[in-house]
Amino acid sequence: MASNFIRSIVFLFLLVAALIANLPILTMFFNSFKSNTEIMTSQKLLPEKWIIDNYIFVNEKSAFWQQFSNSVIVTLVSLVLTIIIGALAGYAISRFRTLISGSFSVLLLLLQMFPIILVLLPLFMTFRSLGLINTLTSVILIQTAAHLPFAVLMFKGFFDTIPKEIEEAAWIDGCNRWSTFSKIILPISGAGIAAVSIFSILFSWNDYLIASVFIKKEALMTVPIGLHLFMQQNSTEWGNLTAAASLSTFPVLIFLFFVQKYMAHGSAAGSVKG
Numbered sequence: 001m002a003s004n005f006i007r008s009i010v011f012l013f014l015l016v017a018a019l020i021a022n023l024p025i026l027t028m029f030f031n032s033f034k035s036n037t038e039i040m041t042s043q044k045l046l047p048e049k050w051i052i053d054n055y056i057f058v059n060e061k062s063a064f065w066q067q068f069s070n071s072v073i074v075t076l077v078s079l080v081l082t083i084i085i086g087a088l089a090g091y092a093i094s095r096f097r098t099l100i101s102g103s104f105s106v107l108l109l110l111l112q113m114f115p116i117i118l119v120l121l122p123l124f125m126t127f128r129s130l131g132l133i134n135t136l137t138s139v140i141l142i143q144t145a146a147h148l149p150f151a152v153l154m155f156k157g158f159f160d161t162i163p164k165e166i167e168e169a170a171w172i173d174g175c176n177r178w179s180t181f182s183k184i185i186l187p188i189s190g191a192g193i194a195a196v197s198i199f200s201i202l203f204s205w206n207d208y209l210i211a212s213v214f215i216k217k218e219a220l221m222t223v224p225i226g227l228h229l230f231m232q233q234n235s236t237e238w239g240n241l242t243a244a245a246s247l248s249t250f251p252v253l254i255f256l257f258f259v260q261k262y263m264a265h266g267s268a269a270g271s272v273k274g
Contacts, residue, residue: 227248
């Protein structure tokens with residue numbers, strides 16, 4: 001009985017803490033169902049009268065869904081590239097231990113700490129000469145490069161925990177190194193793939209800095225840029241703004257709901273060996 005009571009107290013405490021931590025998100029969500037006048041005058045969290053006019057405005061009179069599709073393309077393509085390149089590089093560093101691979105691991109740590117804002121101007125000049133400004137390709141390439149140091153180190157940590165005897169047994173059965181990697185090692189590293197996917201998706205979906213530098217065409221803008229532009233054009237229409245912000249938040253919240261169990265496990269498991 002005492003343990004159940006303590007567990008209930010802890011649960012209530014965590015529930016209250018979660019509600020307080022997520023109060024800004026809840027406020028944004030409930031404000032999206034209020035009129036602009038009620039948002040400015042009412043002090044209540046819940047709407048007095050629930051309306052969907054704000055969502056109708058976002059759906060019919062804004063470019064939100066175009067920006068949404070651009071964000072989906074950028075996020076998914078950069079995710080696929082990050083997983084493929086990161087897994088191959090992490091496997092190479094984990095299995096082929098040389099002085100060069102050890103130095104490369106240190107270089108990855110330094111790159112992970114390097115602020116990307118310092119190289120945006122040189123990258124802009126380079127991409128302009130290549131004709132990649134105002135294309136989603138430029139954003140995808142830079143985001144992938146920004147993800148790779150973390151992804152390679154994460155995959156290396158997972159591959160270090162996999163016994164080499166598993167690969168040797170596969171080689172005895174006739175598998176080559178590529179078959180062993182793709183059919184045995186990668187499936188075992190599912191938690192590592194999930195962990196890299198979580199951080200890659202969150203970074204790409206929420207990125208504003210990179211996209212705002214390399215994309216100026218409204219038809220190619222991603223959700224973060226679109227929300228900023230929406231705020232400039234509709235700064236006093238808080239209901240419409242909160243509706244657009246709520247729609248942009250839902251995919252991330254739904255994604256985190258299904259994969260949250262992998263976050264702590266992936267971060268811890270990937271750092272067991274180094």
